[in-house]
Amino acid sequence: MDPVEAVRVNLSAAERRVASLAGRRTVKKEWQAAWLVRAIECIDLTTLSGDDTEGRVRRLCAKARQPLREDLQEALGLANRRITTGAICVYHRFVATAVDALKGSGIPVAAVSTGFPAGLSPFETRLKEIEASVADGAAEIDIVITREHVLRGNWQALYDEVKAFKKACGPAHMKAILATGDLQTLRNVSRASWVAMMAGSDFIKTSTGKEGINATLPVTLIMLRAIRDYREMTGHVVGYKPAGGISTAKDAMAYLALMKEELGNDWLQPNLFRFGASSLLADIERQLEHYVTGRYAAFSHHAMA
Numbered sequence: 001m002d003p004v005e006a007v008r009v010n011l012s013a014a015e016r017r018v019a020s021l022a023g024r025r026t027v028k029k030e031w032q033a034a035w036l037v038r039a040i041e042c043i044d045l046t047t048l049s050g051d052d053t054e055g056r057v058r059r060l061c062a063k064a065r066q067p068l069r070e071d072l073q074e075a076l077g078l079a080n081r082r083i084t085t086g087a088i089c090v091y092h093r094f095v096a097t098a099v100d101a102l103k104g105s106g107i108p109v110a111a112v113s114t115g116f117p118a119g120l121s122p123f124e125t126r127l128k129e130i131e132a133s134v135a136d137g138a139a140e141i142d143i144v145i146t147r148e149h150v151l152r153g154n155w156q157a158l159y160d161e162v163k164a165f166k167k168a169c170g171p172a173h174m175k176a177i178l179a180t181g182d183l184q185t186l187r188n189v190s191r192a193s194w195v196a197m198m199a200g201s202d203f204i205k206t207s208t209g210k211e212g213i214n215a216t217l218p219v220t221l222i223m224l225r226a227i228r229d230y231r232e233m234t235g236h237v238v239g240y241k242p243a244g245g246i247s248t249a250k251d252a253m254a255y256l257a258l259m260k261e262e263l264g265n266d267w268l269q270p271n272l273f274r275f276g277a278s279s280l281l282a283d284i285e286r287q288l289e290h291y292v293t294g295r296y297a298a299f300s301h302h303a304m305a
């Protein structure tokens with residue numbers, strides 16, 4: 001736990017670094033369109049509502065297969081490119097439905113398991129939920145950590161928990177949701193990131209989307225630096241997923257710029273970067289339509305599910 005104990009974070013430097021982002025990097029016209037297409041390919045298209053239904057999940061899967069209207073894709077000169085979202089993200093109950101709806105597409109299904117969003121159901125139940133999601137065909141499992149372990153500084157307990165979740169995932173990729181809005185300090189965010197990576201997480205993810213504060217750029221900076229330092233120390237490459245409240249093309253551009261500057265182009269691919277988002281795609285499609293036609297469509301023209 002030495003690297004975990006050694007973590008220090010300079011809050012004002014992190015805020016300054018993030019604040020300078022918009023002034024230093026502007027991406028316009030065809031470059032912006034290209035970045036937005038890449039953003040689409042990195043979306044975990046998500047529905048995590050109490051009123052989710054099989055019908056909604058099937059419609060979302062159809063959208064994941066064809067996230068950009070054909071005429072827009074053609075106008076962007078991408079008619080021959082197969083564009084899909086990075087994954088679909090659903091509750092365990094809808095994994096089998098999504099796997100069926102995505103058959104033949106190669107699009108993975110991610111399940112939020114382990115008593116999402118609070119992660120407070122019995123430990124054995126959480127392990128069984130992971131196993132059930134994998135058995136139903138989930139290729140990716142988004143686990144939630146026990147925040148109390150972080151708040152009490154019980155890093156060994158956090159490590160043991162995440163390690164057990166990873167084992168239960170078997171061949172499925174594991175994304176560890178840190179629920180950063182609950183962790184009180186950026187130092188805790190960094191320490192939890194280290195522990196989650198040491199315990200074998202394939203991705204670290206900010207939020208469930210249900211905390212009071214979800215993904216932010218300062219939190220992202222801290223998590224990306226942890227990923228970078230962890231790679232330097234161990235050679236292990238870990239992906240990043242900001243989630244919750246990312247709903248505009250402008251937000252997406254800021255995250256992509258930070259990824260590029262902090263970790264480089266390798267992290268601008270769906271194997272190492274995902275947006276967890278339910279409504280981001282609609283705004284990106286709207287911006288791309290504006291780029292192609294010069295007009296903005298109503299949000300309802302780009303309905304999600």
Ligand SMILES: O=C[C@H](O)COP(=O)(O)O
Pocket residue numbers: 046048089207208209210243244245246276277278279280
């Ligand atoms: O993991 C994904 C989040 O739950 C989605 O959050 P959002 O609905 O704010 O986009």
